[in-house]
Amino acid sequence: MKPMKLIILSDIHYTGAAERARGNDYELQAIQHPFMRWLAGRYRRHIWMRYPMGRAAFLDRFLAEAGPADAVVVDGDHSGNSAFIGLSDPASLASAQECLAKIAARYGDKAHFVFGDHELGKVAMFSGQGGMYLASWQACTEQLGLKRFWQVTLGNYVLMGVTSPLLALPASQSDTQPGEWPEWQRLRAEHLAEIRAAFDALQPQQRVLLFCHDPTALPFLHEEESVRRRLPQIEHTIIGHLHSDLILWKSRLLAWVPPISFMGHTVKKMSSALSQSRAWRPFRVKLCPALAGIELLDDGGYFTVTLDPEAQKPAEFVFHRLRRPPE
Ligand SMILES: [Fe+2]
Ligand SMILES: [Fe+2]
Numbered sequence: 338m339k340p341m342k343l344i345i346l347s348d349i350h351y352t353g354a355a356e357r358a359r360g361n362d363y364e365l366q367a368i369q370h371p372f373m374r375w376l377a378g379r380y381r382r383h384i385w386m387r388y389p390m391g392r393a394a395f396l397d398r399f400l401a402e403a404g405p406a407d408a409v410v411v412d413g414d415h416s417g418n419s420a421f422i423g424l425s426d427p428a429s430l431a432s433a434q435e436c437l438a439k440i441a442a443r444y445g446d447k448a449h450f451v452f453g454d455h456e457l458g459k460v461a462m463f464s465g466q467g468g469m470y471l472a473s474w475q476a477c478t479e480q481l482g483l484k485r486f487w488q489v490t491l492g493n494y495v496l497m498g499v500t501s502p503l504l505a506l507p508a509s510q511s512d513t514q515p516g517e518w519p520e521w522q523r524l525r526a527e528h529l530a531e532i533r534a535a536f537d538a539l540q541p542q543q544r545v546l547l548f549c550h551d552p553t554a555l556p557f558l559h560e561e562e563s564v565r566r567r568l569p570q571i572e573h574t575i576i577g578h579l580h581s582d583l584i585l586w587k588s589r590l591l592a593w594v595p596p597i598s599f600m601g602h603t604v605k606k607m608s609s610a611l612s613q614s615r616a617w618r619p620f621r622v623k624l625c626p627a628l629a630g631i632e633l634l635d636d637g638g639y640f641t642v643t644l645d646p647e648a649q650k651p652a653e654f655v656f657h658r659l660r661r662p663p664e
């Protein structure tokens with residue numbers, strides 16, 4: 338049997354016209370405190386992303402250069418989420434719809450999409466604005482057509498997509514709205530049940546490529562006996578969310594720092610997650626960087642993966658860098 342080709346890209350953060358109209362400084366404008374605004378501005382400009390509204394062009398470049406594939410996986414964070422409430426914001430929903438439509442026009446039903454945290458919304462790091470809304474869940478599932486769980490079989494490989502914001506829900510209660518918590522918990526319980534069933538149904542010769550946007554979810558998956566038993570069959574877990582291998586490396590380093598509770602909501606949430614990051618190891622984590630990379634390293638791009646249908650040889654990952662155009 339001839340080898341099969343998989344393409345993986347992540348964190349496109351595509352912005353359509355309505356989001357772009359908010360301008361590149363939308364996040365800074367939401368910050369009340371002048372010092373925090375200054376700090377966030379430095380961080381945005383030099384480390385994370387100077388022009389967050391300029392990422393759509395990277396998708397067009399990807400589509401122009403990437404060849405055919407047996408499957409394409411987009412590993413979460415499809416829009417700019419510039420209102421911080423996920424896709425219940427009509428402008429963010431329009432961005433995500435445009436993004437997915439472009440990919441579907443090229444790859445049809447071979448394209449599979451994973452939920453990221455920005456699809457559902459969360460409290461923003463510097464401004465403290467926004468949150469996670471059930472209305473965004475409805476926009477994702479009913480209007481955008483995202484699936485909470487999916488799997489695709491390619492020879493002896495099983496690709497599985499899971500929804501990390503649901504799995505990591507216990508760490509995000511403060512991002513959710515009063516009154517919506519029981520429904521979030523119900524959605525999470527259903528999700529865990531479908532994941533358990535899928536892992537229980539794996540055949541011994543099958544190998545898994547697991548797609549989980551945010552690695553914070555992995556310690557929660559590890560609590561599941563059905564998943565733990567099948568860990569040797571997970572060849573890789575492909576995460577996004579961290580945008581750069583630099584951040585993944587830093588996360589591993591910070592795994593030894595205890596949770597910090599005196600510096601506000603986001604620092605507490607992030608440091609608690611990092612203190613659990615040693616549990617990522619048995620999942621054989623591989624980061625797919627953001628399509629546009631981060632400002633500091635200009636390290637964006639996507640993977641092509643060659644799969645042996647018999648799964649006798651390990652999957653071969655090749656990274657294709659998409660450099661920023663000169664200003
Ligand atoms: Fe992202
Ligand atoms: Fe993310």
